[in-house]
Amino acid sequence: MLGIGALATVAVLAFSTAAFAQDDPSSTPPTPTETSAPQSSEPAPTPSSEPAPPPVVTAAATGDIDGVLYTDKNGNKQQDAGEAAPDVELMVSAKGAEHRTTTGAEGKFSFHDLAPGRYDATYWLEDPWIVHRVGSDGDLITVEPDKTAQVVARAERPYAEQFSVSASLDRDSYRMPATATVTLTFANATNNxxxxxxxxxxxxxxPNALGRGKAWNALVTNGVSLAPGERRSIPVTEVIPEGAGRAGNVMLDCEFAPNPDWNSDGVWARARAKVSSSTNYSMVVGEDKNADDRIDGDEAVSGVKVVLLDPKARGQVSEGTSDADGRIEFFGVKAGVYRAAVLGSWGFSDAGQEQVEVTEQGGFAYGLLKHANPADVRASAKFGKQSYESHETVTLDLTITNVGGKTAEQVKLWGDVTVLDVAPEQWGDFLTNRPGIRLAAGESRTFSVSGRIVDTWDGELVVNGELHYLGQEEITSGYRAVADVVETRGDITGVVYADKNGNGQQDPGEAAPEVLVEASGGATHGYLTATTDANGGFTFKDVSSGRYWISYTVPGGWLVHDEVNPGPITWVEPSAPAHVTVRADRPYSELIEATMVLDKDTYMVGEIAKITITLKNITHREIRGVQAGCNPLRHQDQLGGVRGPMPEGWGELRKEAAGVTLVPGESKTITVTEPVPDYARFRQQVAVGCSFAPNATFNHDGPWALDVADVLVGLGAVQGRVAHDLNHNGVVDPGEALAGVRVLLLTDKEYGLQVADTLSDADGTVRFDRVPTGEFWAGIDGPWTFEGEAGHVDVRLDEVVQRDFFVVPAPRATPPAEQHSGGSKALARTGASVLGLGVIAVLLVAFGFGARAAGRRRTS
Incomplete structure (x- = not known):
């Protein structure tokens, strides 16, 4: 495994480097090559009969960067008169060190005495000029000892101004399984x-998105080149993913640019279409005018929106809108009982129709409608008093009433009440991020909450906001309440100590003087500073009462850790000073050691990566609640989560979990798992980088560990379970999985060449790794066989296809390899993966089967 220092580099703007700097617009310098690495300006060595002695490079040797920045106004990709970019701020950075300068009158810039290494460059040009990145490494500038790297930075107009891309699907709707053809139309708006x-x-x-199939290989890896003014349409055909059937739609959402991994100013092309699944729940809605309890052709009603709600989780499961025949199809609905809600000016004629039962095979129902006034929720708010002192607890009554003719579903606050410190449990399901409540027609409900004042405005406490509910057509549910606030004041006192012996309490000699203390908050939102005295004490006198956040900057590398979420809060009241005792500790990077290793050098997209993490407590005291803080820059090709909760496979190291406890001197090894993200295919790498500390959401000073592995593209994998489906329900039930069964992967059902084999493990699981994409057939070596098409295997580009292998007893136990391969040697015999991939590719091509071989691509 290799570490990746590039994780610490943040690319602010796009840029490019060139082989030579231009000294003057009127001179004739060598033509810069923007895709090449910067080269040294040192003269070529003079031929000699004796070899020159090697240069002496001391540990302190440094290098320089000389460059020129210009705006390519005529687009000819070279600097002409009048194109110099003066007075532009720029920065080069490497390993946390930043160096800044400003271009001169001719756009020239220099950096001297730089430590050797690879530097990232950032240019702050006036919009909309951009220095695009050309190379796959982002055009990092290599600085060598006693040499000068020459850079030409060419700024141009955003790609979105240079060309356009539009996307269209060949149909407005699809029925699964289906294939979609996307037509991409490119147009070059420039003369270059x-x-x-x-x-x-x-x-x-x-899971419902296009853009990941084999047909996209050329557009993802090679790209499209356009002649000046050229307009070209390119069709791309791709199998619609299964997730589109569950979502009810398929979408394309792609950005197009040269080197799009680095340049974010490209053109977005989007398209969307409906998708109906072969396994769904259907409903036909209409007005039963002749009262025969069915919907005749002239009774169907189109444009009616119906949602299915889970009465237990109280969340929306699916939705649909009736077509011209009154038909609605709901996709991806699991077997169960749901509540159907009709939105808008229609409602069910019988409340009993609201209950919908979906079986494993789906289902169908008629929805008999009647006209109904839509739900209409109004709100009002009232404080318990007309005036409060700023330290008081405020009471608030928020009353909501449904004045419409139908039940309102999922009624909730639209934005939280932030001017009061109200505990979430007081709002219950009415809170913004909760499922909401049901409010029947004519029903009224009052939420009585209380909390201390957080914010005032010109001496007033103002609560205002809106509500939201399912099918809401317009905002009519605003509320507002105002009360006067009389400011009161109080004091904050405290002491800061450095816990040198780590016993969690202040001992003699541990007072922390010269600590910068910063406090912000109060009803009037003030900002205060103080410095601790020789005894570590500080005081804020006569400050506005209310909530304060206090931070501490302790000399000597000591830190005040946040022990709880979201950190320490201090409330000030006039009755008595608020006193805080603050414990400073050494950084967790000095208390904990951490290593992290991926289980493979190479993965495929979707494959489960196992990460072995070793944490060691190097102190004489217990450390509780150690969590992992991963992927701080939210890169989509990294493990550890991008946004939202961390993946479940991280167990107790998740920020949402209790964390890991380490006793003094203990070393603990933890294995976590996570699928390799889809986005890793673009970088052909997957990385994991984390710091480890208690309360990792707020404490970022833990030891840092990281690892990186390659990601294979152009290949696929298959994983599933071998089972005898005794009850024919299409599910591997207890007792049906078959262990120790040898499964073969063949190139053809009847006369195929064996590509790989594997044995099912104790729970029947088999896996074929790194298989060329295409159609294959599974065979069984033993007293089992496949019926009909059950052995068909579709290996998809960069995906791990999940499927189960259902077999039946074979009439005779002749190994499929002997039947189909004519006794020839198998291409690969494996435990659980394909070996000798290059050989497989050659042989498959020789036998007329397409295959793409992919090997390790590693950079250090």
Whole structure:
């Protein structure tokens, strides 16, 4: 495994480097090559009969950067008169060190005495000029000892001004299984050639998104080049993913730009279409005018929106809108009982129709409608008193009333009440991020809450906001309440100590003087500073009462850790001073050692990565609640979560969990798991980088550990369980999995060449790794066989296809390898993966089967 120092580099703006700097617009310098690395300006060595002695490089040797920045106004990709970019601020950075300068009158800049290494450059040009990145490494500048790297930075107009891309699907709706053809139309709006326009499709976390199939290889890796003024349409055909059937729609969401991994000013192309699944729940809605309890052709009502709600989780499961025939199809609904809610000016004629039962096979129902006034929720708010002192606890009554003709579903606050410190449990399901409540027609409900004042405005406490409910057509539910606030004042006192012996209490000699204390808050939102005295004490006298956040800057590398979420809060009242005792500790990076290792050098997208983490307590005291803080820059090709909760596979190290306890001197090894994210295919790498500390959400000073592995593209994998489906329900039930069964992967059902084999483990699981994409057939070596098409295997690009292998007893136990391969040697015999991938590719091509071999691609 290799570490990745690039994780610490934040790319602020795009940039490019060139081989030579131009000294003067009127001179004739060598033509810069923007895709090449910066080169040294040292003269070539003079031929000699004796070899020159090697240069002496001391440990303190440094290097320089000389460059020129220009705006390519005529787009000819070279600097001409009048194109110099003066007075532009720029920065180069490496390993946390930043160096800044400003370009001179001719756009020239220099950096001297730089430590050797690879530097990232950032240019702050006036919009909309951008220095694009050309190289796959972002055009990092290599600084070598006693040499000068030459850089030409060419700024140009945003890509969104240079070309356009539109996308359209061949149909407005699809029925699964289906294939979609996306037509991409490119148009070059410039008088210059634009090369290598590549696609970066945003399907991270979207199972219904296109842009990941084999047909996209050329657009993702090679790109499209457009001649000046050229307009070209490119069709891309892709199998619609299964997730689109569950979501009810398929979408394309891709950005196009040269080197889109680094340049974010490209053109977005989007398209969307409806998708119906072969396994769904259907409903036909209409007005039963002849009262025959069914919907005849002339009774169907189109444009009616119906949502299915889970009565237990109280969340929305699916939704649909009736077509011209009154038909609504709900996709991806699991078997169970749901409540159907009709939105808008229609409602069910019988309340009993609200209950919907979906079986494993789906289902169907008629929805008999009647006209109804939509739900209409109004709100009003009232304080318990007309005037409060700023330290008092305030009472608030928020009353909501449904004045419409139908039940309002999922009624909730639209934005929290932030001017009061109200405990979330007082709002219950009415809170913004909760499921909401039901409010029947004519029903009224009052929420009585209380909390201390957090914020005032010109001597007033103002509560205002809106409500939200399902099917809300317009905002009519605003509320507002105002009360006068009389400011009161109080004191804050405290003491800061450095816990040198780590016993959690202040002992003689541990007072922390010269600590900068910063406090912000209060009813009037003040900002205060103080410095601790020789005894570590500080005081804020006569400050506005209310809530304060206090931070501490302790000399000597000591830190005041946040022990709880969201950190320490101090409330000030006039009756008595608020006193705080603050414990400073050494950084967790000095208390804990951490290592982290991925279980493989190479993965595929979707494959489960196992990460072995070793934490060691190097102190003489117990450390509780150690969590992992991963992927701080939220890169989509990294493990540890991008946004929202951390993946479940991180167990007790998740920020949402209790954390890991380490007794003095203890070393503990933890294995966590997470699928390799889709976005890793673009970088062809997956990385994991985390710091480890108690309360890792707020404490970022823990030891840092990281690892990186390659990601194979152009291949696929298959994983599933071998089972005898005794009850024919299509599910591997207890007792049906088969262990120790040898499963073969063949190139053809009847006369196929064996590609790989594996044995099912104790729970029947088999896996084929790193298989060329395409259609294959599974065979069984033993007293089992497949019926019909059950052995068909579709290996998809960069995906781990999940499927189960249902078998039946074979009439005779002749190994499939002997039947199909004519006794020839198998391409690979494996435990649980394909070996000798290069050989497989060659042989498959020789036998007429397409295959793409992918090997390790590693950079250090």
């Amino acid at each position: 050639k634009i090369s290598n326009i590549r696609a970066r499709c945003d399907h991270e976390g979207f």
